[in-house]
Amino acid sequence: MATEQGQLPDAYDEVLEQFARVTYLSDGGSYLNWDQEVMMPDDGTPARAKQLSTISGVHHDLLTDDVVADGLDELDESELPQPQAAEVREVRRQYDRAAKVPRDLVERISEETSNALPVWKEAKAESDWSTFAPKVETLLDLKREYAEHIDPDADPYAVLFADYEPYLDLSVAEDVLTTLRDELVPLIDDIKASDTELADPFDGAYSDDTQMALCRSLLDTLGYDWDRGRIDVAPHPFSLGTQFDARVTTRFDEEDPVGAIGSTIHEFGHATYTLGLPQEHYGSPLGQHRGLTVHESQSRLMENHVGRSRAFWDLVTDDVNDHLGTEVTPQAGYEAANQIYPENRIRVEADELTYHMHIVLRFEIERDLLAGDLDVEEVPAVWNEKMEEYLGVTPDDDAEGCLQDIHWSHGSFGYFSTYSLGSVLAAQLFAAAEDDIADLDGKIRNGEFGPLHDWLTENVHAHGQRYETNDLVREATGSGFSADPFVEYATAKFGDLYDL
Known part of the structure; x- marks a missing residue:
């Protein structure tokens, strides 16, 4: 009726x-x-x-x-x-x-x-993986039972994936990961073969307090609303909250301040999405985020397309030098933020390209675990084999390998592919924002983040769950979800950096 x-x-x-x-x-x-x-x-x-x-x-x-x-x-x-x-x-x-x-x-x-x-x-x-393995086994059993209740005829991994991304089919994730592997591995190989060496100017030891002060200052520059947020330290950085209270966390390595900068900006992107959800719809689906693909697009957009841009380093280099006591140039800071480290074994410290091989590895292991094709005690060996296959490195120990991420302790099987889906969507959204905002690069260089924030709020945040994922993407960008803008962006950016 x-x-x-x-x-x-x-x-x-x-x-x-x-x-x-x-x-x-x-x-x-x-x-x-x-x-x-x-x-x-x-x-x-x-x-x-x-x-x-x-x-x-x-x-x-x-x-x-x-x-x-x-x-x-x-x-x-x-x-x-x-x-x-x-x-x-x-x-x-x-x-x-x-x-x-x-x-x-x-x-x-x-x-x-x-x-x-x-x-x-x-x-x-x-x-020591053996300490954690029984918990993983228990959680896998519970999650299989959970998936069986929801749809006994479906692939349990697809059922779990839908908890995090309800409107893009698992086949879309598989296609994106295949595209990224096919397109990025040759690009990474070309970078390995290149004679170009990017600057790596941060060679000191930087205390947690020093890095925290810098991160707080950068959040000020980006426009974080301290009346509705806070920053703390966690073993695995994350953001959490509502449109009235969206918190961020970060972590520090005394030898790698660039890692803390990237982590903080990443979580800022999550918090900005959360804070941009309409307050008047709190408690309704219209006041909730669209899913983890879209959520991750907001964090990766801020981390990669803003925080790793030359324009951003033109803006913040003096602040970085003031806090760290360095004499880094904007170009050196930009290059440091965009180093490609195929030998890096840690996902959250990975560069913008090899990052996705970390996701492919986890995706494949999770699927085999849920399907019963891989025993839990075999995870460290298989993890190391895949690291060697995809990145040419082997972790020194379990902490550097299969224990590095917190997600399995949350029972978050099916989650990891949204990181790559979000990265792909970030490139598509940023390209659309560049089309709509005159001289966006110049605005970032001048610390004028309002236009980008307003564009994201209008085209993404304000809709809550009004649209299904692909419809939201089409509303914001004029076309359906696609990996092409990311491939074009990555090829152009790193081709220029490494003189390919």
Whole structure:
């Protein structure tokens, strides 16, 4: 039945009010996760695991309550206007998945992931995969069971992937990763064979306090809203929050200040997206991010297309020198930020090109683990083999290899490919922004970030979940999701840097 102009069914209000409660509870739980990763005492894990498990169970109950089920059934018979139809579509998507999963499984997954975090930290500190492997095995079993409940006939990896990217098919991720491997490996080989050596001017030791002061200053320059955010240190950098409170974390290596700069700007991109979501729609799908492909596009856009640009280094080099006591030139800083290090074994420290080989490696291992084609105890050996195959290096130990990322302690199987999808989308969005914003490069050089921020807010952030992923991309750029702009950008940029 059609709704009268300006009048929405009562079921719409009931469903959205309940969904708002779900959102508020979930956001509250996310700050408990932030606390656990940033500042919770080490021995707080048993209680925190129970707290988060209970929140997950109540979250599940609220989302699958009869008021949602009955309301959605009623709304299926209604012809709602946009954007209300989009809100109902998104609630329906979440409800349909959640309703198939038993509450006790949701709670067990939450508790196991909370308990896995300190085990991962210990295993990484001791560089001992065998310490962490039982937790991985348990989480894999739980996630297989979760996927089986949602769709017993589907590839479990595809089911899990949809948790992070609901509207791009897994085949799209596979195609993108194949394209990047086919296009980037020859480019990386050409760079290896090049006689050009880029500047590497940061050869001192830089304290955590010094780097933190620099990172805070750079966030000031970029326009981070300190009234709605903060920066802290975490073993694995991340950003988390709402449009009212979006926090960032970073980490430091005393010999690599460029790494901290890139990490901080990356998380700033995430926070900027979160803070750009419409405040008036908080609690509604219209106030939530579109998915991790789009979220990652915002962080990679800021990290790579802004933070690794020559224009940005023209702007910030004096600030960098003032904080670090260096005498780096803008060109040297730009080159340092764009060094290609095929020998780098750490994903979060990887350069812009070899980064994607790290993603391919993880994608393949995860798929084999979920399918039962790879035993957990075999992961270190297979990891090292793939590192040698794709990057020509072998990690020195498990901490440098299969224990370097936090994601498996979260049970986040299916997540990694969104990093490459987001990088590809970042190039497509930035190219569209360059077309629409006169002399964007010059504006970045002058520290005028408002036009880019406004463009991203108008074309991405403000829509929340109104559009499915490819429709959002088309609205913003005029064309569907494509890896071509990234390949063109990378080929031109690194061809110029390395005189190819």
